[in-house]
Amino acid sequence: MADNKNEILEEQRRAREEFLELKKMQSGEMKAPPKPSEVAIVPKTPKEKWDNFWFQYKWHVTAIVAVTVILAVLITQCATRTKYDLEVVYFTYTAALDEQTDKIAEYIEKYASDMNGDGAVNVQVINCSFTDNSGNVQYKNTMLTKLQSLIAGDQNALLYITDEKSYKYLSGISDGEGIFEGEPLKFGEDFYSFTKTDNFGNLPEGLGISCRRVSDTVLENKKNVDKVYEEASGIIQKISNLN
Known part of the structure; x- marks a missing residue:
């Protein structure tokens, strides 16, 4: 019986703490914890790091590669173009x-x-x-x-x-x-x-x-x-x- 009573008291204590925290967050005294979707997932393995990099910067990389290829073609054409006297x-x-x-x-x-x-x-x-x-x-x-x-x-x-x-x-x-x-x-x-x-x-x-x-x-x-x-x-x- 004593154990059950202690558990009830502990739950009541946690409930009061959560209630007080909620009141503080509503009044602006305390910052609300981040939502699960807002918690950053830090990649750990090389594959996870690459997947994260590609997801974040794939369009940047694609644009840089395209510009590099175009410049290489133009430079080659200029270098090999016949210069007429x-x-x-x-x-x-x-x-x-x-x-x-x-x-x-x-x-x-x-x-x-x-x-x-x-x-x-x-x-x-x-x-x-x-x-x-x-x-x-x-x-x-x-x-x-x-x-x-x-x-x-x-x-x-x-x-x-x-x-x-x-x-x-x-x-x-x-x-x-x-x-x-x-x-x-x-x-x-x-x-x-x-x-x-x-x-x-x-x-x-x-x-x-x-x-x-x-x-x-x-x-x-x-x-x-x-x-x-x-x-x-x-x-x-x-x-x-x-x-």
Whole structure:
């Protein structure tokens, strides 16, 4: 009986203590204990630690990895991208394919110099050619828009390869002084034999190369334009010496 009485008294004591604690918490005198859901579970094993880290930071890790991959690709592309010393615009009313313009670039490279100092001579031929009677008006307009953007502001593209019809077109869109310096230099047999391809044969006859006029144009104050102009003029002179 004594044991039962002691247990009852102990339960009554605990009940009074809990009641007093509850009153204190309600009045703000005592801070309420955290809820079970608010109690932090500290991971102990390596797997638990990894699972907790991944749960907390998986989106951060995913974003960092994605950015790292993109930067690596961009850096690789920049490092391996060909740096051209000079640009040549190929504009004719007979469409040329990449294999043919690549051969033209190789031909011009024989007379060009390493302007950017990277140890190699690389010339880019920008193809603006199209077949005038193909009926593909959209493609023709695309090429002409591309051509006009080059004329408007590309100081690295001072050399133009044209046929008779395309040269007249360019002369017609310029002011009274003309877009080029003098008449185009006609290519000789050396050019046609070098640029001949197995798949497409010779380029059309009557092609000529011209240098853009720089003075009193929008290109006059462009960076390094004098250097490019000197190089372009020198290339034409070297080709002229072959004829």
